[in-house]
Amino acid sequence: MSETFDAVVIGGGVMGCATLHYLAELGVTDTILLERDTLASGSTGRSMTILRMHYSNRVTTEMAWWSRGVMANFEDHVGAPSGYQQNDWLLLPGPGNEEPARVNVKLAQSIGVETEVISIDDVSRRWPYMQFGDSECIVWEGKAGFADSHLVTSGFANSARSRGATVRLGVSVREILYEQGAAIGVNTDEGNIYADRIVLTTGPWTNVLLDQVCDPLPIHTVRHQVIRLQQQEGFDDIAATFHPIVVHIPSGLSARPDTPGYALIGYREDPVDRDTYNQGVDTEVAAEGMGILADIIPAYVDATWASGWSGLFTVSPDWNPVIDHVPGFENLVVGAGFSGHGFKMSPSIGLSLAELVTGSKETTFDLHPLRFSRFEEGDLLKSAYGGNVFA
Ligand SMILES: Cc1cc2nc3c(=O)[nH]c(=O)nc-3n(C[C@H](O)[C@H](O)[C@H](O)COP(=O)(O)OP(=O)(O)OC[C@H]3O[C@@H](n4cnc5c(N)ncnc54)[C@H](O)[C@@H]3O)c2cc1C
Structure with a gap:
């Protein structure tokens, strides 16, 4: 059996569900999210969910501040409580x-x-x-x-579902399918799903799928x-x-x-x-x-x-995430390496991934500091406190 969608999101943590929501906000509703377990069964459901804005870098400060506005007014933005x-x-x-x-x-x-x-x-x-x-x-x-990680994750998912998105649980993605340098879909344990756009938000398991197309992320x-x-x-x-x-x-x-x-x-x-x-x-x-x-x-x-x-x-090596296209693929994006502080930024991450994968000319946040290639280039983000401090 094979199916076709405009976009497939892999991973039902807070990042995947936020992306599904913001895809719907951008008008992309013929979408499917694939989660091999249940929503929030990875890092998300184990989070302390602390929201603060104290960071050493402008992009993360801005993302946390903007996201805090969404979390505090989740009913208005997403139509459900966040437990904030x-x-x-x-x-x-x-x-x-x-x-x-x-x-x-x-x-x-x-x-x-x-x-x-x-x-x-x-x-x-x-x-x-x-x-x-x-x-x-x-x-x-x-x-x-x-906030409450389960309310936030299911709130994002349900908001997208109410506009036509499909959320499918208990389905594992085995590989991303490629043809002539473009990602064309995914192979799952229930068959192939084809899509014009693919979002990879599989948290700790990101390299399992990424390894097939590029050098692994240093996470x-x-x-x-x-x-x-x-x-x-x-x-x-x-x-x-x-x-x-x-x-x-x-x-x-x-x-x-x-x-x-x-x-x-x-x-x-x-x-x-x-x-x-x-x-x-x-x-x-x-x-x-x-x-x-x-x-x-x-x-x-x-x-x-x-x-x-x-x-x-x-x-990740600088304790900050990668939010970018997978090198060489315009229609495949990845959000990974949140280094223990991603929950608070999840609305801005979902928006950014949705903007990237739909080819928005300008993204709401300057994502250059969070690019995939920064580790190879030696252009890591720095903490004012030095060392492994996620602020
Ligand atoms: C103990 C703890 C405390 C934290 N405290 C805070 C905090 O106070 N504040 C804060 O901002 N952040 C905090 N964080 C970090 C935050 O929780 C994470 O950054 C965030 O939840 C990451 O979400 P995610 O969606 O990227 O990953 P995950 O939640 O791990 O989701 C990935 C999903 O992908 C699925 N998946 C993987 N491979 C496949 C596949 N092949 N096919 C289908 N599905 C697949 C997994 O089952 C999983 O559900 C904390 C994290 C932990 C663990």
Whole structure:
């Protein structure tokens, strides 16, 4: 059996579903999304879903800010709830990082983000139940927050479906089909599907399909552990139960409130095999993460470890994604390498991939910094903090 569509999107994570939605927004509705498992069954469903705008590069700052507008008004844009909850966001840069923090804040302010560098005295007055260790200053964002990854993913998919798109689950793409230098469709375990345009959003598994046509992307997978905590007596202060989202640069730990009475910690980036990694939480990692959080919010000293999971970051050499045509193919585009911070940008990524694959003359965002060839050219994006910091 074979079928034909205008466009096929491979992978039903948040990026594939966002692309399907924005294809429909651009008037392309004869589309099909193929997902081998269920929607959001990859990295998306395991995400901490934190939305913030603090980045070292203009393109990612702009994408995060624009996307935040979509997430916060998802009903208007997509016709469904996103589970968005606005929250303050505090970055503890640690010693020696005041200058990069100020540079990034200036960049974000220049595009309208509500953010400031705050002195330890000021921040301690506002959040008296928190401690800020050896950071010389704190970065604050007022319009950060988090959303629900399943609501966002299914919201995008349903918006496209209501305009004619097909979403097919339990179908695995085995290879992309080519003829005379053009991609013409995909071979699946249920037969061939032909399409004029193909979008590859298969997260950690991107190179499995890409390897057949070009050099693989230099991406690898790391395991990020998420520890879910139950708050105990120390949280009798109502304000503290919905405390700000916290990111601690020296340890790489992030934390946010979850459903009432609970919080999530995200911690560690350990290289693992994408198909065999341990999806649970290590006891010693949970203890270490809870200790770091209790140093920042001492009421967590009595918190109990309720549950948790691990998920995969698909990491590129500069911890930023590739949003581009696959080299040599005008009708095949790829979005991959989100390096643990893609969820917040998913609306802008979906829009960008839809624009690229439909041949838009101008894209909404300047995608040049996110091009495929930058690794080969040695023109990597840089973090103001240096090293493997996804900001
Ligand atoms: C623990 C954790 C915490 C995170 N926290 C945050 C955060 O706080 N903020 C933030 O912005 N980002 C965060 N992220 C990152 C964010 O979740 C990811 O960047 C984003 O979900 C990537 O989405 P994706 O659609 O590219 O990939 P995925 O969600 O992995 O989707 C890829 C899909 O492709 C499917 N697939 C693969 N191969 C095939 C095939 N051959 N045929 C058919 N289907 C196929 C898979 O089954 C999968 O469903 C976090 C990630 C993790 C793991």
